[in-house]
Amino acid sequence: MEPMAILSIFVLSVFVGFEVVSKVSSTLHTPLMSGANAIHGVILVGAIIVADHSKTNLELGLSVAAIILATINMVGGFVVTDRMLEMFKGNKK
Amino acid sequence: MSRTVYDLIGLAAGVAFILALKGLSHPKTARRGNLIGAFGAGLATLVVFFYSNENSSLPLNNLGWILGAIAIGLVIGVPAARKVQMTQMPQLVALFNGVGGGAAALVAIVEYLNLGDQATTAEVVFTVFTVIVGCVSFSGSIITFMKLQELMTTRPVIFPAGRFIIAATLISVLGVGGWVVTALGTTPLLILAGLSLLFGILFVLPVGGADVPIVISLLNAFTGLTVAASGYVLDSTLLIIAGTLVGASGTILTRLMAEAMGRSLFGTLFGAFTAKPQDVAAAGEERPVRSGSPDDVAILLNYARRVVIVPGFGLAVAQAQHTVRELADLMISKGIDVAYGIHPVAGRMPGHMNVLLAEANVPYDQLLEMDEVNPTFGQTDVAIVIGANDVVNPAAQTTPGCPIYGMPILEVNNAANIIFLKRSMRPGFAGIENELLYDPKTMLLFGDAKASLTKVVSALKAL
Numbered sequence: 001m002e003p004m005a006i007l008s009i010f011v012l013s014v015f016v017g018f019e020v021v022s023k024v025s026s027t028l029h030t031p032l033m034s035g036a037n038a039i040h041g042v043i044l045v046g047a048i049i050v051a052d053h054s055k056t057n058l059e060l061g062l063s064v065a066a067i068i069l070a071t072i073n074m075v076g077g078f079v080v081t082d083r084m085l086e087m088f089k090g091n092k093k
Numbered sequence: 094m095s096r097t098v099y100d101l102i103g104l105a106a107g108v109a110f111i112l113a114l115k116g117l118s119h120p121k122t123a124r125r126g127n128l129i130g131a132f133g134a135g136l137a138t139l140v141v142f143f144y145s146n147e148n149s150s151l152p153l154n155n156l157g158w159i160l161g162a163i164a165i166g167l168v169i170g171v172p173a174a175r176k177v178q179m180t181q182m183p184q185l186v187a188l189f190n191g192v193g194g195g196a197a198a199l200v201a202i203v204e205y206l207n208l209g210d211q212a213t214t215a216e217v218v219f220t221v222f223t224v225i226v227g228c229v230s231f232s233g234s235i236i237t238f239m240k241l242q243e244l245m246t247t248r249p250v251i252f253p254a255g256r257f258i259i260a261a262t263l264i265s266v267l268g269v270g271g272w273v274v275t276a277l278g279t280t281p282l283l284i285l286a287g288l289s290l291l292f293g294i295l296f297v298l299p300v301g302g303a304d305v306p307i308v309i310s311l312l313n314a315f316t317g318l319t320v321a322a323s324g325y326v327l328d329s330t331l332l333i334i335a336g337t338l339v340g341a342s343g344t345i346l347t348r349l350m351a352e353a354m355g356r357s358l359f360g361t362l363f364g365a366f367t368a369k370p371q372d373v374a375a376a377g378e379e380r381p382v383r384s385g386s387p388d389d390v391a392i393l394l395n396y397a398r399r400v401v402i403v404p405g406f407g408l409a410v411a412q413a414q415h416t417v418r419e420l421a422d423l424m425i426s427k428g429i430d431v432a433y434g435i436h437p438v439a440g441r442m443p444g445h446m447n448v449l450l451a452e453a454n455v456p457y458d459q460l461l462e463m464d465e466v467n468p469t470f471g472q473t474d475v476a477i478v479i480g481a482n483d484v485v486n487p488a489a490q491t492t493p494g495c496p497i498y499g500m501p502i503l504e505v506n507n508a509a510n511i512i513f514l515k516r517s518m519r520p521g522f523a524g525i526e527n528e529l530l531y532d533p534k535t536m537l538l539f540g541d542a543k544a545s546l547t548k549v550v551s552a553l554k555a556l
Binding site for chain 1: 106110111113114115117118119120123124126127128130131133134137138141142153154155158159161162163165166167169170171173174175177179182183185186189190192193195196197199200202203204206207215309310313316317319320321323324325327329330331332333334335336337338339340341342343344345346349350353437438442443444445447448451452462
């Protein structure tokens with residue numbers, strides 16, 4: 001990819017990231033952190049890609065470890081965030 | 094699947110992540126936001142299985158290994174997330190973050206081994222960045238996990254010449270990073286990973302218990318940036334977008350948290366470099382305290398007009414949320430005005446206590462945030478502090494130089510009477526003595542919070 005295109009994506013994403021969370025009550029800090037934490041679990045995509053081009057046993061072994069860790073991060077992250085937020089919903093009734 | 098379709102789906106996932114963060118920022122949309130994020134992540138993962146470029150073919154190589162590894166991840170991750178006690182949730186988040194950082198570092202290492210001599214300088218630089226930050230995030234998160242789980246001391250761990258050791262480690266990390274970029278080779282990269290892991294440990298050890306949530310949030314932002322850097326190396330726009338979003342929003346969130354806790358972000362981050370050995374809490378000295386019985390407490394409550402309950406982590410540990418609600422309902426039925434004063438970091442993290450009380454169905458309108466409840470302590474007859482300590486410690490306002498100085502507190506010292514429910518005289522998570530315990534208007538009720546509260550409830554019923 002063009003370096004300029006990558007830089008543009010990066011800079012614009014930084015601003016979007018700043019913007020979307022700029023005003024959050026402290027009540028939501030923990031769920032928001034946990035949700036953002038789950039999102040970076042998409043490194044799973046990267047782990048699958050490198051597992052696909054692994055040529056040696058070492059590469060494959062490390063990729064498999066990466067996939068396991070990334071899956072825990074992503075799926076566990078979304079599940080635990082949902083559990084936290086489920087409780088917030090309960091007390092609105 | 095063509096590259097265009099693949100990229101379009103990646104873009105859709107990126108948009109889903111933006112909507113997810115946006116949704117998570119508002120109470121009403123938070124749960125939906127999280128589900129949108131999960132949908133985006135699932136979609137992004139699914140399409141990888143259906144895309145091949147000119148160098149590869151479908152199905153993916155090593156498909157069995159890939160699916161097996163995902164299955165193992167699911168078997169570990171889902172039950173952990175489902176079964177964790179809500180009181181232990183902060184350390185689970187820390188752990189999830191750490192494994193994400195570890196995954197990013199591993200991905201970078203594999204891609205580096207794979208590219209060999211064909212890697213461009215830019216790719217090597219990004220690889221070095223990912224390995225360093227991913228490893229720091231991994232080992233640092235493990236230490237925060239151990240601190241929160243109380244597998245190790247929650248106090249700052251400071252050793253002689255610590256800051257020189259930390260500075261030396263950082264310089265070696267950067268030096269070896271430079272070596273990898275110029276010399277290329279597997280051995281330097283593995284040395285780099287090892288040194289970075291060590292640096293992560295040294296970086297988090299001097300952080301005191303009260304600052305741990307801020308560090309978790311910061312490491313979370315770090316992991317985001319490593320994901321973005323891997324995106325560059327792997328030519329994946331999606332990873333760049335997702336990683337940068339988390340890096341940026343995580344940085345803002347870290348700052349917001351530090352503000353809510355009245356902590357200096359700079360002080361927290363560079364505590365490792367500036368910390369000097371100091372004697373924390375000169376404990377051991379015996380001073381008289383006034384302890385009471387459940388009956389004394391019940392009588393005090395019976396003649397109160399306004400009572401503020403200050404719940405802390407001790408309440409959660411004792412699983413006393415339901416009993417405290419029973420006590421509150423009983424007082425309300427006697428015409429007493431009852432509110433809960435919630436400190437932003439009551440529990441272990443901002444918002445943690447709200448989650449725990451919501452679990453016990455405490456009505457939302459009885460939960461007052463610190464700014465709302467503080468001006469009312471002057472008209473409060475009794476403040477009941479249940480398993481909290483640091484968040485009501487006046488030392489935060491009166492003792493410059495103590496580790497929590499400057500942290501906003503719940504000013505229970507302005508109430509006419511204070512009742513502390515405590516298991517022992519042990520200091521709080523930050524490891525600082527609380528003068529309020531020795532105040533003449535303070536009464537202490539020792540014992541397990543749930544057992545004590547149950548006795549108070551029956552004593553109050555009998556009156």
